[in-house]
Amino acid sequence: MGGEIQALQSVSLQFEPGNFYTIIGPSGSGKTTLLHIIAAILKPSSGDVHVGDVELGKLNEGRRDAWRRQNCGLIFQDFRLIEELGPLANVLVPSWFTSMVTKPAMRSRAEALLSHFKVPSRSGPVAALSRGQQQRIAMARALLLEPEIILADEPTASVDKANAELIIEEMHNLARQRKTVxxxxxxxxxxxxxxxxFEIEDGRLVRDRDEAAPRVAAEGVSS
Ligand SMILES: Nc1ncnc2c1ncn2[C@@H]1O[C@H](COP(=O)(O)OP(=O)(O)OP(=O)(O)O)[C@@H](O)[C@H]1O
Ligand SMILES: [Mg+2]
Structure with a gap:
């Protein structure tokens, strides 16, 4: 079909809990597309994503959304914060879907996460904060519900060296806590x-820097 863009050709990867994986590749190589397929935000035009016994492609949209909410912490490349709300309210967004009221324990956890990532929890709307602060709020929000799978898209792109190290260390520690990062x-x-x-180029896996890494499971061709 004219105008169709094939963002990923044939990528086959397997991820195991307790590991910190990085996917690198040039701009436009398909990294975000791949991450969104793993998160079941995008459906591959062929292939599928298996997580344990679950085949994400077999779930309808509502169930995929529920699966993502229960299992994934997502840090989007463009953060996707609610600009009019402050940091604390943004970090608490995932709790909207777990209960009608924000429990004090959830609030304390949100405050602790913001403090860990060095963002003041009580400031005005996040739109007025720096991009680096916004990026760390996105990280705190992703971790609120202690997800088993953490999917981060360029989480250090907007922060300074010290904060990049904080974020990298956090991802490393999450993997040591048996999360899949x-x-x-x-x-x-x-x-x-x-x-x-893993390295991708033009939508293809060109290099697996650790050949001992397990292969095959999230397969997809996205167009
Ligand atoms: N919604 C879309 N409509 C059309 N083309 C798209 C869409 N999303 C992605 N693409 C194309 O698919 C390819 C891969 O894009 P993707 O965003 O996955 O790249 P990336 O590796 O994340 O790049 P960057 O490092 O710049 O974030 C690009 O050629 C892009 O133009
Ligand atoms: Mg991208």
């Missing part, structure tokens, strides 16, 4: 700290 990045510092590095 998958991070798309241009940042060599992220790749150096990862347990496994």
């Amino acid at each position: 998958i991070c798309v990045s241009h940042d060599e510092r992220v790749a150096r700290r990862a347990d496994h590095v």
Whole structure:
């Protein structure tokens, strides 16, 4: 069909809990597309994503959304914060879907996460904060519900060196806590700290820097 863009050709990857994975590749190589397929935000035109016994492609949209909310913490490349709300309210957004009221424990956890990522919890709307602060709010929000799978798209792109190290260290520690951490990045510092590095180019897996890394499971061709 004319005008169709094939963002990913044939990518086959397997991810295991307890590991910190980095996916690197040039701009436009398909990294965000791949991350969104893993998160079941995008449906591949062929292939599928298996998570444990679940085949995400077999779930309808509502169930995919529920699966993502229950299992994934997402840090989007463009943050996707609610600009009119402050940091604390943004970090608490995932709790909207778990109960009607924000429990005090959830609020304390949100405050602790913001403090860990060095963002004042009581400031005005996040739109007025720096991009680096917004990026760390997005990270705190992704971790609120202690997800088993953390999917981060360029999480160090807007922060300074010290905060990049804080974020990289956090991803490393999450993997040590048996989480599955998958991070798309241009940042060599992220790749150096990862347990496994996959490299994609023009929608293809060109290099698996750790050949011992397990292969095959999330397969997809996205157009
Ligand atoms: N919604 C869309 N409509 C049309 N083309 C798209 C769309 N999303 C992605 N693409 C194309 O698919 C390819 C891969 O895009 P993707 O955003 O996954 O790249 P990326 O590796 O994340 O790049 P960057 O490092 O700049 O974030 C690009 O050629 C892009 O133009
Ligand atoms: Mg991208």
